[in-house]
Amino acid sequence: MPPCRSSRSEITTYREPEDTVASCDVPDLAADLRRRAEADRRARNELLRTGRPGDLFEVDAENTMWLKAIVAEHGWPGVALVGEQGADDAWLLVQHADRDPEFQLEALELLQIAVDAHDAPARHLACLTDRVLVAFDQPQLYGTQYTGEGAGMHLLPVHDPERLDERRASAGLETAASYDRRMRAKYQGSSLRTEGRDGADRHMTSR
Structure with missing residues (x-):
């Protein structure tokens, strides 16, 4: 399972949708x-096309800073607050907040509560769970994270692979x-190899 914080008090409290609607x-x-999300x-897509990151890191950094402020003020932006598309977009931004793994961990715990409240889809939680596990050098649970480029692209280690499809x-x-x-149809023909956290390859998902 993803690493846990020593104190739940460090985590932004999940707010019920009706409490946040009036405040934003x-x-x-x-x-x-x-x-x-479109940015x-x-x-x-530019990285896939050219093999160069362009302004990718700047986009990620700005999106992460903005989303952290939104979460701090309003809680996790779930379906009840921003609709299904908005919830999908919020997940995408945190999924790509790789340079701030502590925020991804905080968001994961809030997302778990949102999923339990039927305010976010379970697939978001699965993908972010894997992202956080990989960030902390642990085997993933749902097999969503790949690394490498071209023919060398491969699935990162998975816990209990025999039950992977069940999970x-x-x-x-x-x-x-x-x-x-x-994944292979989308990425294997590209020269995708970008610098991520601590100089490691940025891990890939299909989104």
Whole structure:
């Protein structure tokens, strides 16, 4: 399981959607999430196309700083607050906040509460769980994280691989074999190799 903090008091408290709706302009927040997610995708598509990061790191840093402020003020932006698209966009931003693993860990705990409250999809939790586990050098649970480039692209270590598809199904994810085919179709022909945390390869997911 992902590493735990020593004190729950360090974690931003999850706020029920009805408490946050009155304190922010929901359409503007959802629109900001959409704009930032689109910038994220543009930067990554450019990396896939050229093999160069361009402004990817700057986009990630700005998005991470902004999302941290939103979470601190309003709690996790779940479906009830920003809609399904907004929740998807918020997950994408935190999934790519690789240079701030402590924030990813904080967001993971808030996302767990949101999923339990049916305010976020389980697939978001599965993907971020793997991202956090990999960041802390632990085997992933759902097999969503790959690394390497071209023919050398490979799945990072997985805990209890015999039950991988069982765990994936419980999170609403496709089979590992189907996901692997999509990953290779998308990334194997590229020269994707970007510097991530501590000079290591940035880990890849399909989003």
